[in-house]
Amino acid sequence: MPQSRSRFPLRRVVGLLAVLAIGPAVTACSSGDSPAKREYATPSSLCGTAVSSSALEPLLPAGKKISSVRSGPAGFARCRLVVDGQVAVTSIVEQWKSGTTLSDVAYGTYGIKSGSVEKENTRYVVTDAQAVGRIDCGKRGKDGHVVFAMVREEHGTAGAAAMEKVITEFTDSVSASKQCA
Numbered sequence: 001m002p003q004s005r006s007r008f009p010l011r012r013v014v015g016l017l018a019v020l021a022i023g024p025a026v027t028a029c030s031s032g033d034s035p036a037k038r039e040y041a042t043p044s045s046l047c048g049t050a051v052s053s054s055a056l057e058p059l060l061p062a063g064k065k066i067s068s069v070r071s072g073p074a075g076f077a078r079c080r081l082v083v084d085g086q087v088a089v090t091s092i093v094e095q096w097k098s099g100t101t102l103s104d105v106a107y108g109t110y111g112i113k114s115g116s117v118e119k120e121n122t123r124y125v126v127t128d129a130q131a132v133g134r135i136d137c138g139k140r141g142k143d144g145h146v147v148f149a150m151v152r153e154e155h156g157t158a159g160a161a162a163m164e165k166v167i168t169e170f171t172d173s174v175s176a177s178k179q180c181a
Contacts, residue, residue, distance in 0.1 A: 036062035040083070043068065046091045046151075047079035050173040051166060056081075058162035059089050059153040075145070077179065091151045093135070093174055098144035105148045106132040118160030124167050128157040131167035137180035149174055 042053040042060060047070040060066070063083040072078045075095040080087045096105065106112045106125040110132055119126040124133035135147040149171050151163065158166075174180065 038062050039064045040066040042066075043081065046081070046089070046170060047077075049079070049091075049093075049170065049177060049179075051169045055162075055166045055169050056089070058158045059151075059166060061086075061088055061155055087154050089151065089153055091149065091170060093147065093149045093179055095145040095147055098146060100146055100148075102132065102134045102148070105134075105150075110150055110152075119164055124164070124171070126160050126164045126167065128160055128163065129153045131163040133167045133171040135171045135180065136175045138175075147174070147180060 038060065040063060042057045043066065044053045044056075045051055046056075047068045060081065061083055065084055066088075067082050069080045069082060070077065071080075072092075077093045079091045081089040102122070102125060107114065110130065112125060112127055112130060112132065116127045117125055118128060122134070123136075124131055130150070130152045132148060132150045135149055137147055149167065151166050151170055153163070
């Protein structure tokens with residue numbers, strides 16, 4: 001009885017599978033492997049609090065679209081910079097009870113590990129991807145509260161120098177704003 005179906009020889013099937021498996025790799029290599037680009041303009045603020053574009057740029061990934069989302073109750077303000085639907089940078093400004101120290105906030109609240117600290121002084125604590133700063137408000141807040149800020153890069157590591165620059169600019173801007181009043 002003759003067979004009415006045609007059969008692929010095993011060699012052809014294996015060869016076809018090899019081409020399909022190698023094809024994407026060859027295509028990726030031949031495309032020039034150009035790095036992803038930032039198609040959006042780098043903002044010059046964190047939800048309205050001035051921070052230079054040059055300070056924010058190292059914290060932001062490549063992508064097409066950026067937006068900012070502000071939230072939080074009284075005494076607490078959170079800002080998220082979102083690139084292509086993913087949170088890239090988070091900043092928080094919050095009031096704490098009088099007597100709260102920078103160490104209390106950095107190590108206790110934001111979980112910075114002492115071994116990851118790149119720079120620490122009386123004003124801020126900096127790691128490769130997170131920084132916490134004490135904000136110098138000319139007068140004490142309501143009921144003697146003190147104000148602290150945190151900035152965190154959510155993906156990758158910007159490096160301690162970039163985090164130091166952004167926390168310094170951010171805390172300076174907050175100290176001159178109504179958030180300190």
